[in-house]
Amino acid sequence: MSTDGSTTSNRRATDDIFTKVTPGRASEMILDQIRSLIRDGHLKPGDRLPSERELGDRFGVSRVTVREALRGLEANAMVTIKVGAHGGAFVTAPTSSRVSEGIVDLLSMSGLTDIEITEARQVFELGIIPLVCERATEADIEELLQICDRGDAAAGQGSSSMELSAQFHTRVAEASHNAALAMLAEAFYGPTLVSLRHVQEGHPEIGVRSSREHRQFVMAVKKGDVEKATAVMRTHLGRTARHVKG
Amino acid sequence: MSTDGSTTSNRRATDDIFTKVTPGRASEMILDQIRSLIRDGHLKPGDRLPSERELGDRFGVSRVTVREALRGLEANAMVTIKVGAHGGAFVTAPTSSRVSEGIVDLLSMSGLTDIEITEARQVFELGIIPLVCERATEADIEELLQICDRGDAAAGQGSSSMELSAQFHTRVAEASHNAALAMLAEAFYGPTLVSLRHVQEGHPEIGVRSSREHRQFVMAVKKGDVEKATAVMRTHLGRTARHVKG
DNA sequence: CAACATTTGTGCGTATGTATG
């Protein structure tokens, strides 16, 4: 995606045989330029870009063109645009949830099958267990147990524990104390990708079972027993996977 | 990537039957609408959207507004816009490389440390080994060995084997025969994320060593020896990780 | 001081025309 463009149009006498380079889209060049500024740190999160009109002047283009560039940046969540007196385009702080949201978007668009995603999830979630066992703090364990409690309560009244399950697994990943892994977990368990939601409906007893396994897992982590934790998680995920395939 | 969210959100939990007519931006509504059509399969990859003018007529907005919507879709790689006589906006087939490219974009924007990314890569790459051992075909093995050969040749003349290494690891992930996993691998080894590039420079002998380990790994996979393959890969990745940290 | 009105800066949308592939 790039465009480049340099030579101004002087296609008269000195026809440059080099650089055929179609000027490309102006809006895209502006987009690239601003994006570079953000990437290189010249524009930090929270900074406000000049107004459309001023940008138009500076780049030598019209406001429409600037707006199109801003639309692109906005679509990629690099800026947020506010209207009003002191509005404008502000560089957004990239929150982890935004990133994982983006990943979800991409994944859901990519024509992956449920089976593939479920499998990837398994690989991922089993892989982080050693890290989790090694690094989980008291607070991590505590919170995970609380989620288990809530899961039990929800299962008791037949309420959907699917959401809590997602929360549990996400929280487990956070216990790896690695933002990249936490992000991926969030993406995998994001609301868009839960093609598993219907699984739960017909089988409310699964909730109880899951909750028990969750708790077993936490206890294993607490003891630092990687083997046990992995084993528990494997069967836990395995059953879920089987429901997906069937 | 991205999308959704943000600006002018007036998300009422309860959808009133009478929806506000001017909820937010016209361009965004159009974007959402077209995106839904793509997601739901009413617009399939390769399909051509109506022209700006016609879309403008249908939605009751001006061409500029339509264009902004298209820019958003284009920024998210959902459509590609071609100019010219039979140009227009075409729904793009989501290639896996596009997706992973998007993930790279997000990751590079997310302020993750090299250490975190390297670690995630390790988790992920060790996790797929069982799948790879189980599913790798003759062709997979063959191609991997070819990459090893090229690696040896490159290392022989001191050329940078970093790229080949990335290629190797990506190809390994492909041997899992799971598109989701292949995508993630591609993302992790994308050109933007190789914070390891400089590692290689000062230590050309590493290339030779890596290549040897690559070959060992392939042989283990060929025999279906998960244990051995995992062990080899673990030390291989471990050393790389150490270089990152130091 | 509080409630209301005005100003001002900003983005959002429209309409029309030209250039270009």
Added chain:
DNA sequence: ACATACATACGCACAAATGTT
């Protein structure tokens, strides 16, 4: 001829700051 890309020019809507009652 037909499509996008861009410029120009204009008006509107919105939100915060500021002035006024």
